Every structure is written in C-alpha cells, then in structure tokens.
Amino acid sequence: MTDETPRERMERAIRVIRREGRKAALVEATVEAAAALVAVDLLFAVVPLAGVPSTVPVPDAAAPTPALATVDTGAVAAVLAGLVVFVVGAWLRLRRPAVERFGAVNPAVAEALRTARDAVRADRESRMAARLYDETVERLRETSSLGLLDFRRVAVALVVVAVLAPASIGATTTGFQVTLDSDGGTTAPSSSTDDYEGLQDPSSVLGESEEVEAGSQAVNATVESSGSGGNESREATADAYQSGFGGGAETESQQAGFAEQERLEDAELVREYNLQIRQEDDQ
Amino acid sequence: MSDRNTDRGAQTDGAGETVEADVDELQARVARVREEVGKRIVGQREVVEQLLVCIVADGNALLESNPGLGKTTLVRTVADATDLSFSRIQNTPDLMPSDITGTEIIQESGDRREFVFEKGPIFANVVLADEINRATPKTQAAMLEAMQERQVTAAGDTYQLPRPFFVLATQNPIDQGGTYPLPEAQTDRFLLKIVVDYPGRGEERDIVRLYAEGREPEAVDRVLSARELRAVQSLARDIPVADDVRDRAIDLARATREDDRLEFGASPRASMALVLTAKARAFVEGRSHVSWEDVAAMAEPVLRHRVILDFRAEREGMTPDDVVADLVDEA
Numbered sequence: 001m002t003d004e005t006p007r008e009r010m011e012r013a014i015r016v017i018r019r020e021g022r023k024a025a026l027v028e029a030t031v032e033a034a035a036a037l038v039a040v041d042l043l044f045a046v047v048p049l050a051g052v053p054s055t056v057p058v059p060d061a062a063a064p065t066p067a068l069a070t071v072d073t074g075a076v077a078a079v080l081a082g083l084v085v086f087v088v089g090a091w092l093r094l095r096r097p098a099v100e101r102f103g104a105v106n107p108a109v110a111e112a113l114r115t116a117r118d119a120v121r122a123d124r125e126s127r128m129a130a131r132l133y134d135e136t137v138e139r140l141r142e143t144s145s146l147g148l149l150d151f152r153r154v155a156v157a158l159v160v161v162a163v164l165a166p167a168s169i170g171a172t173t174t175g176f177q178v179t180l181d182s183d184g185g186t187t188a189p190s191s192s193t194d195d196y197e198g199l200q201d202p203s204s205v206l207g208e209s210e211e212v213e214a215g216s217q218a219v220n221a222t223v224e225s226s227g228s229g230g231n232e233s234r235e236a237t238a239d240a241y242q243s244g245f246g247g248g249a250e251t252e253s254q255q256a257g258f259a260e261q262e263r264l265e266d267a268e269l270v271r272e273y274n275l276q277i278r279q280e281d282d283q
Numbered sequence: 284m285s286d287r288n289t290d291r292g293a294q295t296d297g298a299g300e301t302v303e304a305d306v307d308e309l310q311a312r313v314a315r316v317r318e319e320v321g322k323r324i325v326g327q328r329e330v331v332e333q334l335l336v337c338i339v340a341d342g343n344a345l346l347e348s349n350p351g352l353g354k355t356t357l358v359r360t361v362a363d364a365t366d367l368s369f370s371r372i373q374n375t376p377d378l379m380p381s382d383i384t385g386t387e388i389i390q391e392s393g394d395r396r397e398f399v400f401e402k403g404p405i406f407a408n409v410v411l412a413d414e415i416n417r418a419t420p421k422t423q424a425a426m427l428e429a430m431q432e433r434q435v436t437a438a439g440d441t442y443q444l445p446r447p448f449f450v451l452a453t454q455n456p457i458d459q460g461g462t463y464p465l466p467e468a469q470t471d472r473f474l475l476k477i478v479v480d481y482p483g484r485g486e487e488r489d490i491v492r493l494y495a496e497g498r499e500p501e502a503v504d505r506v507l508s509a510r511e512l513r514a515v516q517s518l519a520r521d522i523p524v525a526d527d528v529r530d531r532a533i534d535l536a537r538a539t540r541e542d543d544r545l546e547f548g549a550s551p552r553a554s555m556a557l558v559l560t561a562k563a564r565a566f567v568e569g570r571s572h573v574s575w576e577d578v579a580a581m582a583e584p585v586l587r588h589r590v591i592l593d594f595r596a597e598r599e600g601m602t603p604d605d606v607v608a609d610l611v612d613e614a
Contacts, residue, residue: 111572111575114526115528115572116523116572118526119523124523126521127306127518128306128522128523129521129523131306131571132522132571135571
C-alpha cells in the first residue's frame with residue numbers, strides 16, 4: 001500500500017466512491033421496485049379489470065417437454081412492473097456520475113474531488129496534482145457515503161411495501177374485490193364467494209333499447225276441457241295473457257325490449273328478475 | 284516515481300536553476316508578501332490581491348486610478364517584499380522608444396571604440412510605467428511589444444528581459460488632455476486591469492496617521508526571492524482545474540461576444556487569462572485546485588478592459604463591470 005503513488009490512491013478512492021454510488025442506486029431502485037410490485041399485485045387482486053384474463057400462459061420450465069403453464073395475470077403484471085421500475089430507477093440514478101452525486105452530499109469536498117477526478121482522467125502527474133490527490137484523499141476520510149442513499153425515499157418505499165404486502169396477501173386469500181360500476185365508480189366491496197359472473201350489464205343482456213309495441217291482435221282461443229264430463233267452452237282474449245300459448249293461431253315472436261328511461265342499473269336486480277322468471281317457467 | 288509526484292522536490296525555474304521548494308512553504312511566503320505589503324498600504328486588500336495574482340500568473344497589469352492613491356508605493360513595496368529589481372518610467376509625449384528599451388552607445392576603452400547596448404529602464408523585474416497614455420503610440424507600441432515578447436531587439440541583437448518580468452502601467456482616468464489612449468488591441472495584452480478606488484474614511488485616517496504624523500513606515504522584509512517567485516509561477520500554472528470550471532470560464536468569456544449590451548466582446552486570450560488568473564488566485568489562497576469562486580473573482584479585472592460597451596448600455600449608465608457581473612451571475 002505504501003508504494004502507491006498519490007494518483008493511484010486517488011484512483012482507488014474514486015473507484016470506492018463509484019462502487020458506493022452503484023450500491024446506493026441499486027438499493028433505492030430495488031426498494032422502489034418492491035413497492036411497485038406489491039402495489040400492482042394488490043391492484044390486480046382487488047380490482048377485477050374487464051377484458052383481462054385471470055391467467056396467462058407461460059412456458060413451463062419444469063416440464064420435460066416444451067409446454068405451457070398458466071400463471072396468475074396479476075403476478076405476471078406485478079413482476080413486470082417491478083422489473084420496469086427497477087431498471088428505469090437504476091438507469092436514472094446511475095446515469096448521473098457517482099462523483100457528482102457524492103459531491104452533492106459532501107459539498108466541502110465537491111470541487112476538489114471533481115478536479116482530482118478530471119486530473120486523474122487526464123493523467124496529470126504534476127506536483128500540484130499530486131498535492132491535490134493527497135489533500136483530497138485526506139479530506140475524503142471525513143466524508144460519508146451514507147448521504148448517497150435517500151433515506152426518506154427508501155423509508156417511504158419500505159412503508160408502502162409493509163402496508164401493501166399484507167393487504168395483497170389478505171385480498172388474495174379472502175377474495176376481497178372492489179368492482180367498478182358503469183360510471184367507473186366503486187361499489188360496495190363484495191366477496192367473491194358468489195361465483196355468479198353473468199348479467200352484469202343490463203344492455204348486454206336485454207339488447208339495444210327499442211320502442212315496445214303493445215300487443216293489439218285479438219285471438220280467439222278455444223280451450224277444451226276433458227275429464228270433467230261437461231262441455232264447457234271458454235273464450236279468452238290474448239290481451240289477458242302476455243305469454244304465448246300453443247294455440248292454432250300464429251303469433252309474431254318479438255324480442256323483449258325495455259325503455260331507455262327505465263334502464264336497469266343494478267345487475268343484481270336483473271339477475272333476480274331472471275331467476276324469478278325461470279322459477280315461474282319451471283312451475 | 285518521479286520527483287514531480289512529491290510535494291517537496293526540485294522545481295526548475297526559468298533560468299534553468301533548480302529551487303528546492305515546498306508547496307506549502309511557498310504558499311505561506313506568498314501570504315507573507317501580502318502581509319508585508321499591508322505594512323505600507325492601508326486597505327486596498329482587493330487591489331493587493333489582484334496585483335499578487337497578476338505577478339503569480341506571470342502577467343502584466345493595467346492600473347487605473349486617480350493620482351495620489353499610492354500606486355507607486357504599492358508597486359515599490361511589492362518589489363521590496365519579493366526581492367525584485369524595480370524601475371519607473373514616467374511617460375511623456377516626448378519619450379522615445381529607445382528611452383525605454385535602451386540604445387547603443389559608443390564606448391571608448393583605450394584606443395578602442397565599440398558600440399555597447401545601454402539597457403533602458405525596462406530591464407527590471409518590476410516596471411512601473413506611469414501614465415502610459417501620455418506616451419506617443421510609437422513608444423507605447425515599443426513598450427508593449429517588449430512586454431509581450433519578454434525581449435528587446437536593438438541593432439539586430441536581441442536582449443532577454445529579466446525573469447520574472449512584470450509591468451504595471453497606470454492610466455489617469457480624469458486628465459485626458461494630451462493623451463493617446465491605448466488601442467483595444469494593446470489593452471488586451473494586459474492580463475488584468477486593476478481599478479484603485481478611493482479609500483474609506485477609516486482607511487484614509489490610517490493613511491494620514493501612518494505617513495503624516497512623523498512615524499516612520501515599517502520596514503518591509505524580503506520574504507520571497509526572484510527564484511522562488513519563478514517556482515511559484517510554475518506551480519500555479521500546474522494547478523489542476525476541473526473540466527466543468529474551465530468550461531464555465533470559457534462560456535463566460537464567450538458570453539461577452541453575444542451580449543447585446545456589449546459592442547465588442549472578449550477574445551480567446553481572455554478565456555486563457557481567466558483560467559490562468561483563477562489558478563494563480565487559488566495558489567495565493569493556499570489551495571491546490573481552482574474553484575468557480577476564483578474564476579468569478581477574476582472575471583471583472585480580466586474582462587473589463589477587453590470589452591466595449593454598446594452605446595445604449597453606456598447611455599443607461601452601465602459600466603463593463605456591471606455587464607460582467609451579470610454574466611458571472613448567469614454563468
């Protein structure tokens with residue numbers, strides 16, 4: 001060590017500063033990436049996104065032959081988001097030279113350090129350069145690289161991770177979800193124990209709204225009774241019954257419509273009506 | 284490892300002699316020079332600093348001041364403290380170039396007659412050229428050429444001026460009758476233009492007390508030899524400067540060429556002067572690197588005589604110093 005020239009000592013010091021700068025940048029980027037990962041994971045677990053499949057096929061590395069396995073979409077999106085945040089965060093931080101970042105947190109040595117760095121780069125070996133190297137290395141002993149780490153930023157990211165990670169696990173295990181109504185607002189949290197997934201949008205169920213014409217065709221129907229022994233004929237008008245029947249007369253089939261003003265907003269209500277209709281049909 | 288890597292080592296001066304010099308010790312001696320000058324010069328701290336910077340940067344200074352502000356005392360004191368030879372040239376319209384540079388005379392020795400060169404007053408380490416704008420352009424040009432080339436040519440022979448060599452030329456800003464103002468191209472040869480202002484009331488009282496109340500001014504010790512000064516100049520030139528500081532200095536000089544308030548901007552020589560004087564100031568301040576503060580401090584004395592104000596700015600009462608100060612703030 002004692003054989004080192006002042007320039008070599010300075011070079012070593014600069015290498016250490018760069019290493020510390022890289023470490024700080026990677027720590028910050030990692031913590032931020034973790035925060036992004038859990039945030040996206042929670043988002044996918046809690047908010048079901050329309051049009052996004054719940055699983056995606058990925059190559060199965062464990063399989064002996066090339067095959068596809070399915071993985072939860074939320075997990076894939078979370079990993080991708082974490083990766084992107086890490087890469088972008090690390091790139092942005094590492095783009096700024098470590099010596100400048102170190103100087104910013106140790107202003108007392110900033111100019112001397114920058115000058116020494118440039119002098120080393122230019123292979124300066126003069127007496128004044130050697131003196132600068134010695135002085136700068138000596139002054140660097142009184143500095144700290146802790147300032148390179150933005151503790152507030154790291155702490156905030158860690159708090160985000162600490163809060164969101166259990167929430168994400170809880171949402172996944174309990175199936176807690178927040179659904180979006182047609183206006184984009186959230187409705188009351190619902191549990192996913194009810195697996196019913198259809199008829200959420202009245203328009204998709206009932207088709208386009210259109211004018212409903214009241215039935216006006218009069219049909220004479222004859223109902224023959226049997227087994228009672230009497231010959232009793234009854235006449236009924238079609239007006240009394242909206243549902244069809246197997247009479248001899250032909251009737252035009254018509255899709256049920258609904259008036260725009262009476263648009264049903266609640267899918268649950270539509271579902272209830274449908275269930276009731278089915279029950280009546282079954283009876 | 285070479286000697287240049289050690290703080291204490293052999294430093295070759297301009298005459299090829301070696302000076303065993305320690306950088307810390309030399310910086311301390313330069314600081315002592317300032318203290319010694321302070322024994323005779325009251326106040327004017329900035330002027331003394333700029334003068335020292337100019338000497339350390341191996342340049343020449345144009346000093347603008349009204350009469351009676353102690354220019355001669357200042358320069359003579361610096362010469363005394365640095366063990367340098369001193370001469371003074373009082374410029375007048377009838378002064379001839381040979382009166383400054385020297386002339387050949389016939390010297391008789393026994394039965395032999397030969398031409399010998401009689402050196403003029405410019406052959407000194409420190410030359411005070413008083414009221415340089417009173418000399419004719421021809422004499423001015425001869426002196427400025429000698430100042431630039433550091434040599435004098437007479438009758439086909441070239442004579443080297445002593446090293447270190449430092450010219451302090453003065454101009455009187457209020458008495459312009461019968462003067463020949465220096466052309467801009469000539470003023471550019473001066474590394475610095477130092478402006479001496481009137482002292483404050485307290486300082487003026489100290490001056491009166493020092494020189495008009497029977498007390499003998501303190502003797503000035505010689506604390507820096509000519510050889511050591513050469514070593515100091517060489518070391519100051521070697522001070523490293525960060526790329527960003529150097530680039531900002533260059534941008535500052537270039538900005539004078541683009542500013543609307545200036546009709547004529549500074550030349551690339553000004554960029555060099557800015558960096559050189561910043562290095563010298565860093566040495567005088569005892570540092571091993573140049574900071575932006577050094578460049579900013581030297582911007583006005585380096586640039587003020589190298590720019591010409593636009594007539595509109597002049598009409599608004601601006602001075603070159605105002606514009607340079609603005610440019611430093613923006614740099």
